[in-house]
Amino acid sequence: xxxxTQFSLFNALSRVAILLLLVGVLPPVMSRLALLATDQRLExxxxxxxxxxxxxxxxxxxxxxxxxxxxxxxxxxxxxSLEAIVPGPRIDVxxxxxxxxxxxxxxxxxxxxxxxxxxxxYLLEIGRxxxxxxxxxxxxxxxxxxxxxxxxxxxxxxDLAFFRYLLAPFYTIIRQxxxxxxxxxxxxxxxxxxxxxxxxxxxxxxREMMATxxxxxxKERKFIADASHELLTPLAALQYRxxxxxxxxxxxxxxxxxxxxxxxxxxxxxxxxxxxxxxxxIENDQFARTDTVSLAELAAEVCEEVRDxxxxxxxxxxxxxxxxxxxxxxNRGLLFTLVFNLVSNAIxxxxxxxxxxxxxxxxxxxxxxxxxxxxxxxxxxxEQLPRLFHRFDKGATADPDSYGLGxxxxxxxxxxxxxxxxxxxxxxxxxxxxxxxxxxx
Amino acid sequence: xTVLIVEDERTLARELxxxxxxxxxxxxxxxxxxxxxxQLADTPFDFVLLDLGLPDGxxxxxxxxxxxxxxxxxxxxxxxxxxxxxxxxxLELGADDYLAKPFSLxxxxxxxxxxxxxxxxLHKPTVPVGAFSLDLQNRRLLHAGQDVSLSVKEYxxxxxxxxxxxxxxxxxxxxxxxxxxxxxxxxxxxxxxxHIKNLRKKLGQFADTDWLETARGLGYRARL
Numbered sequence: 299x300x301x302x303t304q305f306s307l308f309n310a311l312s313r314v315a316i317l318l319l320l321v322g323v324l325p326p327v328m329s330r331l332a333l334l335a336t337d338q339r340l341e342x343x344x345x346x347x348x349x350x351x352x353x354x355x356x357x358x359x360x361x362x363x364x365x366x367x368x369x370x371x372x373x374x375x376x377x378x379s380l381e382a383i384v385p386g387p388r389i390d391v392x393x394x395x396x397x398x399x400x401x402x403x404x405x406x407x408x409x410x411x412x413x414x415x416x417x418x419x420y421l422l423e424i425g426r427x428x429x430x431x432x433x434x435x436x437x438x439x440x441x442x443x444x445x446x447x448x449x450x451x452x453x454x455x456x457d458l459a460f461f462r463y464l465l466a467p468f469y470t471i472i473r474q475x476x477x478x479x480x481x482x483x484x485x486x487x488x489x490x491x492x493x494x495x496x497x498x499x500x501x502x503x504x505r506e507m508m509a510t511x512x513x514x515x516x517k518e519r520k521f522i523a524d525a526s527h528e529l530l531t532p533l534a535a536l537q538y539r540x541x542x543x544x545x546x547x548x549x550x551x552x553x554x555x556x557x558x559x560x561x562x563x564x565x566x567x568x569x570x571x572x573x574x575x576x577x578x579x580i581e582n583d584q585f586a587r588t589d590t591v592s593l594a595e596l597a598a599e600v601c602e603e604v605r606d607x608x609x610x611x612x613x614x615x616x617x618x619x620x621x622x623x624x625x626x627x628x629n630r631g632l633l634f635t636l637v638f639n640l641v642s643n644a645i646x647x648x649x650x651x652x653x654x655x656x657x658x659x660x661x662x663x664x665x666x667x668x669x670x671x672x673x674x675x676x677x678x679x680x681e682q683l684p685r686l687f688h689r690f691d692k693g694a695t696a697d698p699d700s701y702g703l704g705x706x707x708x709x710x711x712x713x714x715x716x717x718x719x720x721x722x723x724x725x726x727x728x729x730x731x732x733x734x735x736x737x738x739x
Numbered sequence: 740x741t742v743l744i745v746e747d748e749r750t751l752a753r754e755l756x757x758x759x760x761x762x763x764x765x766x767x768x769x770x771x772x773x774x775x776x777x778q779l780a781d782t783p784f785d786f787v788l789l790d791l792g793l794p795d796g797x798x799x800x801x802x803x804x805x806x807x808x809x810x811x812x813x814x815x816x817x818x819x820x821x822x823x824x825x826x827x828x829x830l831e832l833g834a835d836d837y838l839a840k841p842f843s844l845x846x847x848x849x850x851x852x853x854x855x856x857x858x859x860x861l862h863k864p865t866v867p868v869g870a871f872s873l874d875l876q877n878r879r880l881l882h883a884g885q886d887v888s889l890s891v892k893e894y895x896x897x898x899x900x901x902x903x904x905x906x907x908x909x910x911x912x913x914x915x916x917x918x919x920x921x922x923x924x925x926x927x928x929x930x931x932x933x934h935i936k937n938l939r940k941k942l943g944q945f946a947d948t949d950w951l952e953t954a955r956g957l958g959y960r961a962r963l
Contacts, residue, residue: 527792530819531748534841538754541844544957545761545906555956558909565911568841606892609937610929 332435340409467492573703594619619658623667644673772796870946900961909958
C-alpha cells in the first residue's frame with residue numbers, strides 16, 4: 299500500500315474513532331450543560347423577581363387578604379409562585395420535583411428561595427419543566443454533531459491535500475532515482491526540490507550512492523577497454539611473428555609444425571580473452587537492445603551458417619519454427635551468438651550420421667515461445683549438468699579446442715534478455731537445450 | 740606499392756613491415772598521430788594501415804583530416820578497440836576496410852588485394868588457377884568458360900589460398916578467414932579438411948588439381 303494511502307486511511311480511521319467517542323460522551327455532557335444553563339436562568343429570574351419586590355413591594359404579587367401568588371405560562375413550561383410562610387430555616391435550593399398543575403402532574407426543575415419582606419417570611423419558587431430542558435439538550439446535541447461532522451470532513455480533506463503536497467517530492471525521488479537504477483549512465487543528478495529535510499537527505503544519499511555506482515561502472519568499462527588493448531596488442535605481435543615465420547622458407551618442417559602449434563596456443567589465448575571480455579561487456583550492459591527479431595529468420599540464418607560443417611560427420615539438420623515469434627527489445631548479434639553456440643555444440647558433440655533439430659513452438663504453459671536445439675550426440679553425464687554453464691567447466695567429451703566458454707556466453711546472453719535456458723540430456727542418446735522466450739511486452 | 744603503417748606498438752609495426760616487405764610493398768612506419776600527419780602531407784602513399792589508439796591522439800581524427808586534404812590512399816583501420824561505433828565511424832570517414840586486432844597477416848593481404856582490385860584496377864578481374872580461372876569480381880570459378888559449382892565456403896577457401904598463393908595457409912588461418920568471429924565457438928580443423936576434399940573432388944572432374952597441395956602437419960598451399 300502506498301504511503302499516502304496509509305496516511306489517509308489512518309487519518310480517516312482516527313477521525314471516526316474520535317467521532318464515535320464524542321457521540322458516546324456527548325449526551326451526559328450535554329444534559330449536564332443544559333441543566334447548568336437552566337439553573338443559571340432560574341437564578342437570573344429569581345434576581346429579577348426579588349428586584350421587582352424590593353422596588354414595588356410584595357403587594358404587586360400578593361394582594362391583601364391573600365397569602366400566595368402563582369403564575370404559569372400557557373404550555374406549563376414555566377411557573378412562578380410566591381407564598382407567605384412561617385419563619386423557619388433559610389431555603390435556597392434548586393431541585394427536581396413534581397407539581398400538579400390543573401389536574402396534570404408535570405416534572406419541574408424548581409428553584410426554592412425563602413426571604414423576609416416586612417415582618418413576613420415568603421417562599422419564592424421558580425420552575426421550568428424538565429421536558430423543555432430536554433428539548434434544549436437535544437438541540438445542543440444536534441448542532442454539536444453537525445459541527446463535528448463538518449469539521450471532521452474539512453480536516454480530513456485538508457490533511458489529504460497536505461499529505462499529497464508533502465509527499466510529492468518523495469514520489470518524484472522514487473520515480474526519478476529508483477526506476478532507472480538498472481542503467482546508471484542514464485541517471486539524472488539534478489536535485490529534487492523539496493522543503494522536507496528528510497527527503498532532501500534521502501535524495502542526496504541516493505545521488506551520492508549512484509555517483510559511486512557510476513564511477514565503478516565506468517571504471518569497469520575502462521578496464522574492459524584497457525584489457526582489450528593491453529592484452530590483445532602483444533598477442534597480435536606474437537601472431538604476426540608466427541605468420542611471418544610460416545612464410546620463412548629457411549625454416550625446417552619440424553620447426554614449422556612447432557610454429558603452427560604456437561599459433562594455435564595464441565589463438566586459444568585470444569579466444570579466451572575475447573570471450574571473457576564479451577561476457578563482461580554483456581554483464582555491463584554495453585550492448586544496446588533495440589532490435590526486433592523474427593525467431594524463424596534467426597534460426598534459419600544460424601542453420602545456413604553452419605550447413606557446411608554438417609558434412610564432416612554426415613549430420614542432418616532440420617529447422618522448423620512454427621508459428622514464428624517476434625523477439626522485441628533485443629540485440630540481434632547476441633541472439634545470433636546464443637543460438638549459434640548451441641547449434642555449434644550440437645554439431646561438435648554429435649555422432650556420425652546423427653541428427654540435429656532446431657524447433658520453435660509456443661511455450662506449453664502459454665506466455666512465450668520455446669526454441670529447442672536437440673541433437674542425437676554423446677549426451678552429457680548427469681553429474682555434469684549442474685556445472686554446464688559455469689565458466690571453464692568442460693564436459694568430459696569436450697575437445698581441447700573448446701574452452702568451456704561457449705555455454706557460459708549463451709547463459710549470459712539469455713540472462714540479459716530474460717530468456718530461460720534449460721538443458722535435458724541422456725548419456726549416449728543426445729542433448730536438448732530449451733530457450734524459453736518471455737511473452738512479448 | 741607504398742604503405743604507411745601508423746602503429747605505436749614497435750613490435751607490431753616491425754612484423755607488419757616484414758610481412759608486407761616480403762610481399763613487395765614499400766613500408767614507412769609512423770608511431771604517432773603527428774608523425775602520421777607529417778608523412779601523409781609529404782608522401783603520396785597507396786595504402787594507409789591506421790591504428791586508432793595513438794599516444795597523441797585518435798587515429799580517426801588523423802583520417803578525417805587527411806580526407807579533407809584529399810587523401811587518395813586506401814585506408815584500412817587496424818584496432819584492438821572492436822567497438823561497433825569505431826567501425827562505423829571509420830567507414831563513414833572514408834576508410835576502405837576495418838580489421839579488429841589481432842588478425843592474421845594473410846587476411847590483411849587478402850583485404851589489400853581486394854581493395855587494390857576495386858580501387859586501382861591494377862589486377863585483371865580473373866586470376867588463372869591451374870587449368871581454371873577465378874573470377875574474383877563475381878565470385879565464380881570457371882573452367883574453359885564453364886562455371887564450376889562451389890559452395891560459398893568452398894569458394895572462400897579457394898580464393899583465400901589463391902590470393903596467398905605459393906605460401907602455406909594453416910587450417911587455423913583458413914578457419915578464421917571463412918568463419919571470422921564465429922570460428923571461436925566451434926573451431927575444428929576437420930571442417931577445412933572436408934572443404935579441401937570437396938574442392939579436389941569437384942575440380943578433379945574438370946582438370947588436374949596437383950597445384951592444391953597439402954603441407955603435412957601445417958595446412959594447405961596453392962602452388963601456382
